[in-house]
Amino acid sequence: MEEISFKIIVADSSHKKYSEQITDEMENSAKARGTGIAKRSPAYIETKMDEGKAVIALTSDGVWAGFCYIEAWGHGKFVANSGLIVAPQFRKYGLARKIKQEIFKLSRKKYPDSKIFGLTTGAAVMKINSELGYIPVSYSDLTDDQEFWKGCQSCVNYEILMSKNRQNCLCTAMLYDPHAKKNHTEELALRDDFKKELKLFDRWVRLKKFVMLKLTKSKDTVKSIFL
Numbered sequence: 354m355e356e357i358s359f360k361i362i363v364a365d366s367s368h369k370k371y372s373e374q375i376t377d378e379m380e381n382s383a384k385a386r387g388t389g390i391a392k393r394s395p396a397y398i399e400t401k402m403d404e405g406k407a408v409i410a411l412t413s414d415g416v417w418a419g420f421c422y423i424e425a426w427g428h429g430k431f432v433a434n435s436g437l438i439v440a441p442q443f444r445k446y447g448l449a450r451k452i453k454q455e456i457f458k459l460s461r462k463k464y465p466d467s468k469i470f471g472l473t474t475g476a477a478v479m480k481i482n483s484e485l486g487y488i489p490v491s492y493s494d495l496t497d498d499q500e501f502w503k504g505c506q507s508c509v510n511y512e513i514l515m516s517k518n519r520q521n522c523l524c525t526a527m528l529y530d531p532h533a534k535k536n537h538t539e540e541l542a543l544r545d546d547f548k549k550e551l552k553l554f555d556r557w558v559r560l561k562k563f564v565m566l567k568l569t570k571s572k573d574t575v576k577s578i579f580l
């Protein structure tokens with residue numbers, strides 16, 4: 354693969370010109386995958402740039418290549434690194450991993466005591482999260498901030514989430530806890546299992562989709578497998 358060099362930096366107001374391209378790509382990618390997304394406006398993305406709560410990737414020629422931003426919930430008790438997107442022509446260059454590393458660093462700096470969480474259906478993101486120290490958790494371990502969950506309303510799977518009393522959906526919840534005991538052997542073993550194999554994530558995502566979608570069709574026959 355051709356070598357392309359990217360700048361991965363904390364976004365600021367000079368990057369607002371990319372906001373529409375970013376939100377268009379978020380929407381197009383979600384449509385292409387047939388998955389849900391918490392829809393964001395260009396104005397929202399621009400606020401994140403103004404606040405220094407986003408990371409942007411650009412080529413040396415200033416072509417937009419990727420983006421991710423920070424959201425704080427529950428009065429800063431929780432932080433999410435949301436909206437990860439890499440422009441289609443720059444995928445599979447390791448860019449998502451680098452962007453996630455940078456936004457994780459920025460989150461730890463700005464919110465050193467916050468738990469960092471993510472909700473995703475993407476195997477790539479699950480793998481990267483595990484490398485950063487996230488572990489899979491249940492939805493009840495995430496923020497109960499209503500504003501966060503409102504973001505799911507624009508997702509195609511919202512009905513599934515609500516039918517499960519907001520306790521499960523197609524997305525897998527992952528959490529980094531800065532105060533977790535470092536020698537908790539079970540958690541470390543689990544994290545290692547998840548780090549090993551991308552295929553494991555792929556299988557997990559497929560299984561979850563199968564079970565969840567089946568659940569909505571025949572709620573009475575298959576009950577609460579994940580609860």
Ligand SMILES: CC(C)(COP(=O)(O)OP(=O)(O)OC[C@H]1O[C@@H](n2cnc3c(N)ncnc32)[C@H](O)[C@@H]1OP(=O)(O)O)[C@@H](O)C(=O)NCCC(=O)NCCS
Nearest residue numbers: 382437438439444445446447448449450473475476477478
């Ligand atoms: C998901 C996405 C961010 C990945 O970006 P990327 O720059 O291509 O990812 P990377 O090159 O950093 O890959 C990281 C790892 O994930 C794997 N990966 C990348 N895309 C993958 C995919 N679609 N399915 C499975 N694994 C994938 C890579 O092989 C790599 O693993 P490896 O190092 O073990 O080989 C990008 O495809 C994208 O923007 N998709 C649309 C938006 C989206 O799904 N965002 C995530 C929302 S939670």
